[in-house]
Amino acid sequence: MTKEQVLKIYQEKFGNNTPEVYASPGRVNLIGEHTDYNGSFVFPGAIDKGMIAAIRLNGTEKVRAFAIDLNESSEFGLNEEDLPQEGWAKYIFGVCREIIKRGGAVAGFDTVFAGDVPLGAGMSSSAALESTYAYALNDMFNLGIDTFELARIGQSTEHNYVGVKCGIMDQFASLFGKKGHLIRLDTKTMEYQYFPFDPEGYKLVLLDTVVKHELASSAYNKRRESCEHAAETIAKRHPEVKFLRDATMDMLKEVKNEISEEDYMRAEYVIEETQRVRDVSDALERGDYETVGEKMYETHHGMSKLYEVSCEELDFLNDVAKEHGVTGSRVMGGGFGGCTINLVKDELYDSFIADAKLKFKEKYGHEPKVYDVVISDGARKL
Numbered sequence: 001m002t003k004e005q006v007l008k009i010y011q012e013k014f015g016n017n018t019p020e021v022y023a024s025p026g027r028v029n030l031i032g033e034h035t036d037y038n039g040s041f042v043f044p045g046a047i048d049k050g051m052i053a054a055i056r057l058n059g060t061e062k063v064r065a066f067a068i069d070l071n072e073s074s075e076f077g078l079n080e081e082d083l084p085q086e087g088w089a090k091y092i093f094g095v096c097r098e099i100i101k102r103g104g105a106v107a108g109f110d111t112v113f114a115g116d117v118p119l120g121a122g123m124s125s126s127a128a129l130e131s132t133y134a135y136a137l138n139d140m141f142n143l144g145i146d147t148f149e150l151a152r153i154g155q156s157t158e159h160n161y162v163g164v165k166c167g168i169m170d171q172f173a174s175l176f177g178k179k180g181h182l183i184r185l186d187t188k189t190m191e192y193q194y195f196p197f198d199p200e201g202y203k204l205v206l207l208d209t210v211v212k213h214e215l216a217s218s219a220y221n222k223r224r225e226s227c228e229h230a231a232e233t234i235a236k237r238h239p240e241v242k243f244l245r246d247a248t249m250d251m252l253k254e255v256k257n258e259i260s261e262e263d264y265m266r267a268e269y270v271i272e273e274t275q276r277v278r279d280v281s282d283a284l285e286r287g288d289y290e291t292v293g294e295k296m297y298e299t300h301h302g303m304s305k306l307y308e309v310s311c312e313e314l315d316f317l318n319d320v321a322k323e324h325g326v327t328g329s330r331v332m333g334g335g336f337g338g339c340t341i342n343l344v345k346d347e348l349y350d351s352f353i354a355d356a357k358l359k360f361k362e363k364y365g366h367e368p369k370v371y372d373v374v375i376s377d378g379a380r381k382l
């Protein structure tokens, strides 16, 4: 939706005022999945799809919000007990509360918002929403909160008001995104580096299964608990291990009999994935996309067999990619449905998409959705 369209809807809802307009993107992640809450590396980039919001202070202590895509309104106060009923409004409320908890003076506002990040596709629609409001409120109330802290505000919103114990990747990518660049972020030190990403002769494309499994957030939180338990157990012998990122496979083997088989598998995946992100950084510096692709397939295998966050439909698309000779393919984001991310040679692109659509439809009765990836800028005022 364009700025003009959002402004028009704002004016229909809240009168002929002139609000400010802000936008924040969703993200892709080349590699480094379920590593961001293990102090390890991720490799995301912001995309050209996201959330857009018009906002104007209303001189009260209440927020009046309208979700354009859902045609739903919500009105809530800014105290802890004012938690709104509507799932989407919790994100806006959570951002306000997290700012207030940090000492920021936020008052009431009127807002409408819309988005074009597909929901539940693993492209971070929720982080795009949080980042839009964190960025906007920081700007409008002149709060002077730095961009790292804005990302933490979005993350804490997930933890405290949504119930997902997520890492920092999605909010970070949405706020720090840069056109044409992926970002390698070290989630332990929060050091980051922009990598120009314009792989000549290749395209990045997402295939969305349009499947979203129930209980994804509780399964996500359970993965995190497994990782933390494995890291704590290793730390009893190796106190230098603060996160799984600090552990080696030898250390993990030492505690094999002290943790469950499930926790062992989760930790094994994370330790291997940490090494894969390092390998992919080196490969990107050499322009070696074949290695990048191999690592993507390895990640898919790990996410499917060790971390168990894939699903039948995602495995199917991954197999189709492999059979078709696609350079790299894997499940992207938290998993349990959503998208695969595919690195495809230009000359294979059309036939791969046609093949994937046909085979997927034969098996599941509908085609996957196709999204070409354009790496774009992060949060901004329009």
Ligand code: GAF
Pocket (backbone or CB within 6 Å): 032, 033, 034, 035, 036, 037, 124, 166, 167, 168, 169, 170, 333, 334, 335
């Ligand atoms: C979700 C989470 F929000 C991220 O923090 C990250 O853990 C990701 O799943 C998996 O890599 O998007």
